[in-house]
Structures are given as structure tokens and as C-alpha cells.
Amino acid sequence: MKSYQEMSKEELLREKESLEKAYKEYQKRNLSLNMARGKPSAEQLDLNMGMMDILHSESDMFTEDGTDIRNYGVTDGIPEAKKLMADMMGVHPENVIVCGNASLTIMYDTVSRSMTHGVCGSTPWCKLDQVKFLCPVPGYDRHFSVTEYFGIEMINIPMTEEGPDMDLVEQYVNQDDSVKGIWCVPKYSNPQGIVYSDETVRRFAALKPAAEDFRIFWDNAYVVHHLYDENQAEILDILSECEKAGNPDMVYEFASTSKISFAGAGISAMAASKKNLDFVRESLTIQTIGFDKVNQYRHVKYFKNLDGIKAKMKQHANSMRPKFEIVENTLEREIGGLNIGSWLKPLGGYFIAFESLEGCATAIVQKAKEAGVVLTGAGAPFPYKKDPKDSIIRIAPSYLTVEELELAGKVFMTCVKLVSVEKFLQEK
Amino acid sequence: MKSYQEMSKEELLREKESLEKAYKEYQKRNLSLNMARGKPSAEQLDLNMGMMDILHSESDMFTEDGTDIRNYGVTDGIPEAKKLMADMMGVHPENVIVCGNASLTIMYDTVSRSMTHGVCGSTPWCKLDQVKFLCPVPGYDRHFSVTEYFGIEMINIPMTEEGPDMDLVEQYVNQDDSVKGIWCVPKYSNPQGIVYSDETVRRFAALKPAAEDFRIFWDNAYVVHHLYDENQAEILDILSECEKAGNPDMVYEFASTSKISFAGAGISAMAASKKNLDFVRESLTIQTIGFDKVNQYRHVKYFKNLDGIKAKMKQHANSMRPKFEIVENTLEREIGGLNIGSWLKPLGGYFIAFESLEGCATAIVQKAKEAGVVLTGAGAPFPYKKDPKDSIIRIAPSYLTVEELELAGKVFMTCVKLVSVEKFLQEK
Numbered sequence: 001m002k003s004y005q006e007m008s009k010e011e012l013l014r015e016k017e018s019l020e021k022a023y024k025e026y027q028k029r030n031l032s033l034n035m036a037r038g039k040p041s042a043e044q045l046d047l048n049m050g051m052m053d054i055l056h057s058e059s060d061m062f063t064e065d066g067t068d069i070r071n072y073g074v075t076d077g078i079p080e081a082k083k084l085m086a087d088m089m090g091v092h093p094e095n096v097i098v099c100g101n102a103s104l105t106i107m108y109d110t111v112s113r114s115m116t117h118g119v120c121g122s123t124p125w126c127k128l129d130q131v132k133f134l135c136p137v138p139g140y141d142r143h144f145s146v147t148e149y150f151g152i153e154m155i156n157i158p159m160t161e162e163g164p165d166m167d168l169v170e171q172y173v174n175q176d177d178s179v180k181g182i183w184c185v186p187k188y189s190n191p192q193g194i195v196y197s198d199e200t201v202r203r204f205a206a207l208k209p210a211a212e213d214f215r216i217f218w219d220n221a222y223v224v225h226h227l228y229d230e231n232q233a234e235i236l237d238i239l240s241e242c243e244k245a246g247n248p249d250m251v252y253e254f255a256s257t258s259k260i261s262f263a264g265a266g267i268s269a270m271a272a273s274k275k276n277l278d279f280v281r282e283s284l285t286i287q288t289i290g291f292d293k294v295n296q297y298r299h300v301k302y303f304k305n306l307d308g309i310k311a312k313m314k315q316h317a318n319s320m321r322p323k324f325e326i327v328e329n330t331l332e333r334e335i336g337g338l339n340i341g342s343w344l345k346p347l348g349g350y351f352i353a354f355e356s357l358e359g360c361a362t363a364i365v366q367k368a369k370e371a372g373v374v375l376t377g378a379g380a381p382f383p384y385k386k387d388p389k390d391s392i393i394r395i396a397p398s399y400l401t402v403e404e405l406e407l408a409g410k411v412f413m414t415c416v417k418l419v420s421v422e423k424f425l426q427e428k
Numbered sequence: 429m430k431s432y433q434e435m436s437k438e439e440l441l442r443e444k445e446s447l448e449k450a451y452k453e454y455q456k457r458n459l460s461l462n463m464a465r466g467k468p469s470a471e472q473l474d475l476n477m478g479m480m481d482i483l484h485s486e487s488d489m490f491t492e493d494g495t496d497i498r499n500y501g502v503t504d505g506i507p508e509a510k511k512l513m514a515d516m517m518g519v520h521p522e523n524v525i526v527c528g529n530a531s532l533t534i535m536y537d538t539v540s541r542s543m544t545h546g547v548c549g550s551t552p553w554c555k556l557d558q559v560k561f562l563c564p565v566p567g568y569d570r571h572f573s574v575t576e577y578f579g580i581e582m583i584n585i586p587m588t589e590e591g592p593d594m595d596l597v598e599q600y601v602n603q604d605d606s607v608k609g610i611w612c613v614p615k616y617s618n619p620q621g622i623v624y625s626d627e628t629v630r631r632f633a634a635l636k637p638a639a640e641d642f643r644i645f646w647d648n649a650y651v652v653h654h655l656y657d658e659n660q661a662e663i664l665d666i667l668s669e670c671e672k673a674g675n676p677d678m679v680y681e682f683a684s685t686s687k688i689s690f691a692g693a694g695i696s697a698m699a700a701s702k703k704n705l706d707f708v709r710e711s712l713t714i715q716t717i718g719f720d721k722v723n724q725y726r727h728v729k730y731f732k733n734l735d736g737i738k739a740k741m742k743q744h745a746n747s748m749r750p751k752f753e754i755v756e757n758t759l760e761r762e763i764g765g766l767n768i769g770s771w772l773k774p775l776g777g778y779f780i781a782f783e784s785l786e787g788c789a790t791a792i793v794q795k796a797k798e799a800g801v802v803l804t805g806a807g808a809p810f811p812y813k814k815d816p817k818d819s820i821i822r823i824a825p826s827y828l829t830v831e832e833l834e835l836a837g838k839v840f841m842t843c844v845k846l847v848s849v850e851k852f853l854q855e856k
Contacts, residue, residue: 116544149714264721292691
């Protein structure tokens, strides 16, 4: 098939007519398909039903050190849960705090605490005229919501296939002392599935921040979320790299079991240097009487160790892989040679990022919606929801069935083609 | 027996000698008894083991409106949990948000949010030169820790047997616009077990705060925590009283099941006006992907309704009542007529507050500790841990067995008498 670029006006008009016909057929079907949220499917959630009643007798209520998991106490997590999460994150247990059901909450609380109490003794950020965060884009919308909520200025940093543009990161971090943080999803990034290269991680670790209270917010959300048995990405451990580079306190790492056990009822963890964790613990003893240790222990008893987690992630992958493949195949088949969009094939994570022609994303998402296919709002993966090129669309394949995805993918492709044709026609 | 006041120096010296002998006998026994923490006993925690595996099949995973409790979503609590907590608090479900495992965290987050974002549109407290909270004393140490952590100035308000001294409260709140809040435990107050009278509640509701962002922090921690089948205290509903008085937005109410289900793995709730809750929800959508709905639903399925909670609280009372009685009996028997201490007999809650002679509390707690009986630190129930009279000692009977309490009570009494005798001797 000719690419749209090569088509004459007449050819484009004919293509448009046929696409509109197909689009209307889809509309008639009253579809209701949601590719917006990176939610595990019911099938995935069912994988962990054994966790529900794994603790049931009085003898299950005590950790190795004799702590009654039902009672008050232990603000930074039971030792067994620290070990489990540390092994998953590839760090030492003493560098880990285990918290409640969402790493997002740890990140929010970390920013909030920095606003009111500074960072390990620095001036509280709310007392400063300007606080800035670097935001590799496209990125995770909820990261950006946190910094926006606190009035922190966000600066876009373009992503490359090796991670954020490190020249730009170094320039900002090393020269501007109002730059206090950067949001990173280093493995299988949201939404592109990019894996930070060793070079990128090392350059992060070697930053020489102008601000002593600059921190890397390293959201290792997809640390064990591989799609394939082979080609599993591994990244360098940022904590030890920072330590080697003489920056032991420069990073907070976050992770959770939200997409391992239950999205709403998992456990979360933060890893950092002792100095950072001591500062966090100071506020935790004020904020909480201890996180839910029963749920922490439930995870320990159920997964047992990192191998248990890996085995479970294999089952998740078996559910996820066909979904990614159907989306990728549909994209390839429908617009493979058309030059109206591009995408990467992630080896893990929860998303595929589709890059349309410039200025088309909003129109595509809107068109899909009017045909019953909900996609993440265009702009969502950018600070202030503003995609400068209006071209990135995040696709979340996890929640639908393969059959639904096939259909949703076709609708989506029709919308992509239709909006692209219209763009070319306008330019004729 | 003669009161110490009536004794001659010689009599006091003889008494001292005999007390010291008894004290040394206790010391020899290498006791290790903790009356410091308001923790449920293992026996109480065992009451709820049926909750552990009450959810186990896939069909248990969906709320009435079809929400999968395992997945992301529903930031302010599942409807069934709102209903349960609302019934317990005596408010409407639409005025309730259900959160994670600790109401303390909701309170902390509420203060933190006020610091960074103000209250429903007011100036963020961190931008103000001065923010003050009124603190009825003696009160709950963790309340005071929260306000102290945020650098909020705390002002002592003496408690009467009807609640805080309302003349003083009105004076501060109605005249000083830097007074932004007051900590209240209106039912079975921590540590005295005082119940706010209807008159007190109505005067609270009728406050005319100088600050529009003044809020009552109404920690209804012991709302169903009665000790007796009869003589159960009820207080007026502060939300509807505030509404009637034209102050619908002036109060946040908090409660939890920490001392109903599990101290570390309960659920918590906040009740307030729609305007207040909408403002809270705005930040919740940024802070969380939803609290642990599995645990919320576990509570709903287990307790079913308010009657279920009340039935469980009767079992708790059966465990707690003998403990309170043994402490009260020991106090009465040992120092009943001596005029060296006083206490109230709470009808509910978790504590007994012992008031020693002025200037004796620190010494008594220290002496008890040296004999192996740990009490809450003297001063703890006061802002900045400073008891102006050094006389209040909080006794927490829940965690020990009746036998242990009897022994701990005797040791405590010996210490009280010894320190009191020394005080009288110094004055001779």
C-alpha cells in the first residue's frame, strides 16, 4: 500500500471515504472498550487468590522476632517484608522501609515532607521562591500530578531509547539549585517501555547537583515485570552506583507489589541511604502507628522469596504477552508501512506508547472515544497534560481480553488513519 | 491509716523505711511489666481471627456496585465501608471517607495538607507567621506530636469533668485568628476517660472562630469502647450540632477500628461536611490509587453492621473490665484515704489517669521503671511533654493480664507512696 505521503489528493479522499465508512460501522456496534488504565485484569488478580486466607491461625500472627502483626508498632516494616522487597529491588534490607498499599503514597508523602520539612535538614521547599522538578517525557501522569499539586515547576526532558536525555539532565541539575528532583521510571518506563542503559544510570549516579537537597525519584515500578522469558532487561542498582560515585544520599527508590499481588492491596517500599531513611522514619513515627503488618506478612508467607515473586510474574507474563502481541501485530499490520505512526516494542511493563503524526493525538483519542474505545487522554503523559507535539498516545493492553484488544486495536487504527488522512488533506 | 499529711516526721520516716523494704523486694523479682501502651492484648486480638480468612473466593471480591476490591480505584472508600463507619460514628455515609489502617495518619495528613494547601481555599498555614492549636490537657500524646512536628504552637486547655474548659476555648478561638484547631477526644478521653457533656458539645458547635480555617479535630477514638453494659456514655453528634449552629464546615471527625478489629490492620474514617470532604478528595486523588479496599471489605463482611460491632465490643469489654477494676481496686485499697493521689473511674476507653501530688509524677515513673514496671513517661499527655504540675500519670491496663496488673499495681502504689512520703519529709 502507498504511504499517505505519496498519495494524491484524490487518493486521500477515497481513503478517507472508505475509512469513514469503516468508522461508522464500528460506531454502530456501541462498543465500550477501555484501553486507558494500566490495571491488571481480573484473570491476573485471580492468580493470587491463595493469598486471601494464607494467614488464618493464631500461630501465623507472629514474625520471627516475636512481633504480633495484628498489634501496633514497627513503623518501618517487619524484617521479613524488608528482606522480600529488598531482594526484589536488588538492595540491602537495611536500606528498605516497607509501607502501605501504594508506592504512589510514599512518593507523595516524600514530596509533601520535603515541602514542610526540607530534606535531611535543608530549608523546607515551601519556604523557597522556586522549586523545580525534571520530568522525562513521556512519563507517568501521576508523578506529574504530585509535583503539580505542590506547585512545583516541571521541566520536560525528552526521552531517548537509553533513558532521559542526560546532557540536559546534567545541565539542569548541576547548574540550577532550584532543581530539587527528577522523576524516573528506569525499567520498562511508563509509557514507552524504555530501559535505562548502564551509561544512563552511571551518569545519574555521577550527577553533581547544585542543590544539596536534590534527589532522584527512582520509581522502579516494573522491576520484575518482564513480558518474555528471554530478553529480560536488567538495570544497574542505582543505590550502589550513587554510593560508588560519592552520592550515597542522592536517590530514593520506590517499588510495590501492586502489579504482582493486588493492585489495590499490595505492599510498597522505599529504598535509600541510612541518612535518608532516618529522616523519613522521624516523620513516620509521627504519621503512623505502623503500616498494615498483617498484609506485609501475608505477602511474605505467600511469595516466600524472590523466586516466588518471579514464578508469579511468569504467570502474569503469560497473561500479558498475548495482549501486547495482539496490539503490536495490529499496529504493524494496519499501518506498518504508512509512516503515520511509530512505537517501540516493550520487553516489559504495562504500556505501549504510540507516536502519531504531530498534532494528531488529541483528535485520535477523541475519535476513538466516539466509537466506544477509551484511551488515556492525549497529553496525560506530560506535565500540565500538555504534549508539545500532541503526538503521544498511551495504550494499556492489560485490562481487556485478547479478543477485545483485537477489536479495540482495529478501531484505534481506523481513527489513526482517518485523522492522519485529514491532516494530509489539509496540507494539500 | 493516718494520711501522710497528718504524720509526724518520725512516722513518715518509719513509713518510708517500710516502703523501701517492700520496694527492694519488688526489685529483687526482676519484673518486666508494661503499663505504658494502649495496646489491645493478645486475647483481644484473638477475638477477631475469623476476619483473617473471611474473604477467600472470587465471588467475595466484588462490592454491591461491582467494584473489584483487588484492583485500583475508589479513592474515598467502598460504599459498604462508608455505611459501616458512618453508622458507628452516628453520621450519614455521604459525610464519610474511609481510609487506611490508622486514623492517626488521616489526622497527620489533614494537618500536613493544611500546611501546604490551606483549608478549603485559605492561605497555606506554612505561609503564616503563626499557627496555634488548642490542646485540652491531659490529652493524647500523638496528637501533640503531630502539631509539634509541624511547628504549630500548642496552648494547654485544662480539662474539667465535662470536657475542656469552654470559657477558655471560646476566648481563644473567637478572638485569635492564628488559632486554627483544637484536638478533642470527646468520649472516654485519653487519658482521663472523660465524656464531653451535651453543653460542652453545643458550645463547641456554637464557636465563632476568628479564623475561617479553624477546625475542630474531633477524634472519636472510643466511640463504641464501653466498659459496662449499663452506663454507656453517649455524646451529641458534633457534625449535626455544628450544622444546626451554622458552622457546618467547622469540624473533622475521626474514628477507626484499631481497637475493634486489629490495632495495626483496621480501617479508619473521617467524617465532615461535603465541602471539607471535597477538598480532602482533591488531594486523595493525587496521594493514592485508593486505600486497601480488600481490608475495608473484610471488615464489612466480618462485622456486617453496627450490631456486629457492638457485639464484638461487648467481648472486648469482658476482657477489659476486670483489668480496669483490678487497677481501680488496687488504687482504692492502697491509697484510698491517704490524700496522695486521685483518679476518675472511666466508663470506657483505654486509660486511667492517676493524678499524684504536685511534682511527683516524674519521680514515681522513674521509681516504677527501676522496679521493672514501665509506665507512660510523665509529661507525655501534655504538649512538649511538659506537665506543668508534674502530676499526671497515664495507666494503660489493656495489655497485661489481670494477675500481672495486680502485681504492677502494687509496685506502682509502693512507688507513689514512697515518692509522696519523701515529698512530705522534704517539707518538714
